[in-house]
Amino acid sequence: MDIKVRVWRQSGPTAGGKMVTYDVKGISPDASFLEMIDVLNETLILNGDDPIAFDHDCREGICGACSMVINGVAHGPEKATTTCQLHMRKFKDGDVIDVEPWRAAAFPVIKDLVVDRSAFDKIIQAGGYITAPTGTAPDAHAAPVPKKDADAAFEAATCIGCGACVAACPNGSSMLFTAAKIAHLGLMPQGQPERDSRVIDMLQAQDDAGFGGCTNAGECTTVCPKGIPLSLIGRLNSDYRKAISKR
Amino acid sequence: MVANEFWAEGEPVVDKAAPDGPVETRWERRKFSAKLVNPANRRKLTVIVVGTGLAGGSAAATLAEAGYRVKSYCYQDSPRRAHSIAAQGGINAAKNYRNDGDSVYRLFYDTVKGGDFRARESNVYRLAQVSVNIIDQCVAQGVPFAREYGGLLDNRSFGGTQVSRTFYARGQTGQQLLLGAYQAMERQIGLGNIEMNARHEMLELIIVDGKARGIVVRDMVTGEITTEFADAVVLASGGYGNVFFLSTNAKGCNVTASWRAHRKGALFANPCYTQIHPTCIPESGSHQSKLTLMSESLRNDGRVWVPKRAEDCQKPAGEIAEEDRDYYLERIYPSFGNLVPRDIASRAAKNVCDEGRGVGPGGLGVYLDFADAIKRLGRKAVEAKYGNLFEMYERITGEDPYETPMRIYPAVHYTMGGLWVDYDLQSTIEGLFVVGEANFSDHGANRLGASALMQGLADGYFVLPNTISNYLANGPFPAVSETDAPVVEARKEVEDRIAKFLSIDGDRTVDSFHRELGQIMWEYCGMERTEEGLTKAIGLIRALKEEFWTRVKVPGKGEELNQNLEKAGRVADFLELGELMCIDALHRRESCGGHFRAESQTSDGEALRHDDEFGYAAAWEYFGADGKPTLHKEDLNFEYVHPSTRSYK
Ligand SMILES: Cc1cc2nc3c(=O)[nH]c(=O)nc-3n(C[C@H](O)[C@H](O)[C@H](O)COP(=O)(O)OP(=O)(O)OC[C@H]3O[C@@H](n4cnc5c(N)ncnc54)[C@H](O)[C@@H]3O)c2cc1C
Ligand code: SF4
Ligand code: FES
Numbered sequence: 101m102d103i104k105v106r107v108w109r110q111s112g113p114t115a116g117g118k119m120v121t122y123d124v125k126g127i128s129p130d131a132s133f134l135e136m137i138d139v140l141n142e143t144l145i146l147n148g149d150d151p152i153a154f155d156h157d158c159r160e161g162i163c164g165a166c167s168m169v170i171n172g173v174a175h176g177p178e179k180a181t182t183t184c185q186l187h188m189r190k191f192k193d194g195d196v197i198d199v200e201p202w203r204a205a206a207f208p209v210i211k212d213l214v215v216d217r218s219a220f221d222k223i224i225q226a227g228g229y230i231t232a233p234t235g236t237a238p239d240a241h242a243a244p245v246p247k248k249d250a251d252a253a254f255e256a257a258t259c260i261g262c263g264a265c266v267a268a269c270p271n272g273s274s275m276l277f278t279a280a281k282i283a284h285l286g287l288m289p290q291g292q293p294e295r296d297s298r299v300i301d302m303l304q305a306q307d308d309a310g311f312g313g314c315t316n317a318g319e320c321t322t323v324c325p326k327g328i329p330l331s332l333i334g335r336l337n338s339d340y341r342k343a344i345s346k347r
Numbered sequence: 348m349v350a351n352e353f354w355a356e357g358e359p360v361v362d363k364a365a366p367d368g369p370v371e372t373r374w375e376r377r378k379f380s381a382k383l384v385n386p387a388n389r390r391k392l393t394v395i396v397v398g399t400g401l402a403g404g405s406a407a408a409t410l411a412e413a414g415y416r417v418k419s420y421c422y423q424d425s426p427r428r429a430h431s432i433a434a435q436g437g438i439n440a441a442k443n444y445r446n447d448g449d450s451v452y453r454l455f456y457d458t459v460k461g462g463d464f465r466a467r468e469s470n471v472y473r474l475a476q477v478s479v480n481i482i483d484q485c486v487a488q489g490v491p492f493a494r495e496y497g498g499l500l501d502n503r504s505f506g507g508t509q510v511s512r513t514f515y516a517r518g519q520t521g522q523q524l525l526l527g528a529y530q531a532m533e534r535q536i537g538l539g540n541i542e543m544n545a546r547h548e549m550l551e552l553i554i555v556d557g558k559a560r561g562i563v564v565r566d567m568v569t570g571e572i573t574t575e576f577a578d579a580v581v582l583a584s585g586g587y588g589n590v591f592f593l594s595t596n597a598k599g600c601n602v603t604a605s606w607r608a609h610r611k612g613a614l615f616a617n618p619c620y621t622q623i624h625p626t627c628i629p630e631s632g633s634h635q636s637k638l639t640l641m642s643e644s645l646r647n648d649g650r651v652w653v654p655k656r657a658e659d660c661q662k663p664a665g666e667i668a669e670e671d672r673d674y675y676l677e678r679i680y681p682s683f684g685n686l687v688p689r690d691i692a693s694r695a696a697k698n699v700c701d702e703g704r705g706v707g708p709g710g711l712g713v714y715l716d717f718a719d720a721i722k723r724l725g726r727k728a729v730e731a732k733y734g735n736l737f738e739m740y741e742r743i744t745g746e747d748p749y750e751t752p753m754r755i756y757p758a759v760h761y762t763m764g765g766l767w768v769d770y771d772l773q774s775t776i777e778g779l780f781v782v783g784e785a786n787f788s789d790h791g792a793n794r795l796g797a798s799a800l801m802q803g804l805a806d807g808y809f810v811l812p813n814t815i816s817n818y819l820a821n822g823p824f825p826a827v828s829e830t831d832a833p834v835v836e837a838r839k840e841v842e843d844r845i846a847k848f849l850s851i852d853g854d855r856t857v858d859s860f861h862r863e864l865g866q867i868m869w870e871y872c873g874m875e876r877t878e879e880g881l882t883k884a885i886g887l888i889r890a891l892k893e894e895f896w897t898r899v900k901v902p903g904k905g906e907e908l909n910q911n912l913e914k915a916g917r918v919a920d921f922l923e924l925g926e927l928m929c930i931d932a933l934h935r936r937e938s939c940g941g942h943f944r945a946e947s948q949t950s951d952g953e954a955l956r957h958d959d960e961f962g963y964a965a966a967w968e969y970f971g972a973d974g975k976p977t978l979h980k981e982d983l984n985f986e987y988v989h990p991s992t993r994s995y996k
Contacts, residue, residue: 221543240485
């Protein structure tokens, strides 16, 4: 297929940026979206142009590195799919496709489509863990976990930390990401001792890192490649209220 | 023998840290004999950990909890994205929760046998012993393993083992285990005990007075080159499967950290031992950038076949009558059928494709058909078991596996070779420790499914923290400074190399070289190797290397985010590694584990090992880019599990 892509080009963190249009000819519908950019980059390099910088690693939808806003939608048009798992057969010959980086106050652009998501790590540092120093653990069967809770914890734990939720949110809020971690750990018996401090500290860290507030717009869950549901934000809020009331 | 043209032979290498006595007590005794570091002194000791996968993440967290100062590095933007995140199937542990006859001894036995008698018994026994602690540790961290209705942990049998010892978290076990280690790490980062340097790539090792004392790193955002010092250096930088360009590894996986250490004196063991996984989605065209693994569990219900006649290969699968299909695994291996081990299934697929009976683009694929399973169990049941895998397949190929059979083809998946380490996980460079897939490890010539995650976490949580103290007890070592000659030199090597990449300004991209190297490796150092092919490959790689250094084009500057510059460094190292892999494969004139030498097979085409001649680990010493590598053999003794021949017929 022959298509055009309009890509956000920005040479560095402080440089200005703009959309630049490129022709991509003869791309296979079986190519992934990132492979289409690979092919374009090979041409750019040989023409003496600067290739497009973008984050990626696993290309299997699990590491959370890839991050492109495609035609205005974080991770593009296919539901529950990361950018790396999107394929060109979802587009038509002759399409003009816009490609931009995540845009959010807490995720500054580093170059082209690459942004700095270290603010997510800061949220986890503040409490997204269960304190269990190596060697102190009792036998794994010492405390059974009801299957229902274990399954629900797993569902929440599938968040890949990609940041699409933040990119889609009109407020640049990280609430869905934080809520997923709070739910994962809070649903397990092991997670109870730190449950109150966890939610208070993580929400504080989220504010400190420059993420916006949540107004229940719901855009986050629409783009989330792992289908993290909005209901987890409700769960977070109720955890937060309980934690605060005990203070 | 043609060999001596390519390598020299040196003194045997001996594992001086190896304990003796009954295998069950060796680890206890090693822990007891290892020197300890007084908790008050740990603050004064710094450890560099390169890599934040299961091995590096667990090591960094544990060392920091113990009170050491840790500096961590990874090339991704967050430690959580290390390649370990992609592991699907599960993690083994000898818990015997199923009461099905499993035990530490059985896991030990299976691993030594699975590795085709090319691993150290002491190490494997220790691995099986600590496997039980890993599950306890992960559960305490909140890893949401699959559970049964009673609330206890679920187990499954994996890769044809007769016991159910594999713990799993849906198809995302690696992700959940890594998040456990990552969260423990982040806690230590928050407490100020780990200094985390994401988007920082190690480009050189610094050795002072014979000891590993630091690394040279490049800040991948600004391009700044810095030197970092410590009392010990731990490499947890993963495997080198990407030397094949196409593999199931993440795109950034590379050998640079290990290779730089190898060039500075660390022996590299068994580089030719690679694992090729039979169930991957085949290539769809020249744009292909990586291959995706489909879980092995699919072979439990899917039937593998190709048309009997090459003429039928272009027809849609549905138009090929039952009697015209060759269910070749069931035919050749009637007792194991579609469940034969990975290497056998992979080679059989290659053979039928070589006969011209492959299906799909380029004839590089075989069918994995669920029609019978759907008939037998119903679509619902198949969906419940494999729904997410079918979806993933459809997303990538655009084909519906409920209607047309899946197409699969083998792909490089894991590398058993790596830097040689002793029982303490210390390399031949004092103070340089290697953990996880980066070391040559405990899997011998072949790894069992679900054992890499086990080994990574065993090394990082339980082994290294106990053995490194024996070394650190001699520290703190004299301070190193920016102006010390070896530091200046290491830094200059890095700067010169970057300048060289940027100055060549040729007419071929880095990726084009990487692809070509991958094709050579796959063709001649892949599933089946011959003396003739390997000799040819060495010549081709040498020529390609020369071409690389004269024709590569690396755009941009050094002082910025420059992904092609990063790739250039990795490909330059892969070119050198590829040659060593071929030399190692050439020298090993036997078939064992993941290494099948065509000249060494039984009359019915099965792998033929030569224990008397090759019952050793091959540890290679670097001798300059144009010199011959030198082979140092480590003899392997089997006191417990006696070498036998694998048979799956
Ligand atoms: C698709 C797939 C599925 C798998 N499934 C299973 C399974 O079900 N069960 C199982 O047991 N095993 C499985 N494996 C194998 C297993 O995942 C790996 O062997 C294991 O995760 C490796 O862990 P590691 O910690 O050694 O290295 P990795 O996880 O690869 O981590 C390497 C780290 O080193 C860093 N790094 C590398 N080079 C540098 C450098 N120069 N400078 C700075 N940092 C660097 C990286 O940033 C990263 O943090 C699978 C592998 C694949 C590819
Ligand atoms: S909640 Fe969803 S969109 Fe947000 S980081 Fe996690 S996986 Fe990505
Ligand atoms: S590249 Fe890993 S999720 Fe897309």
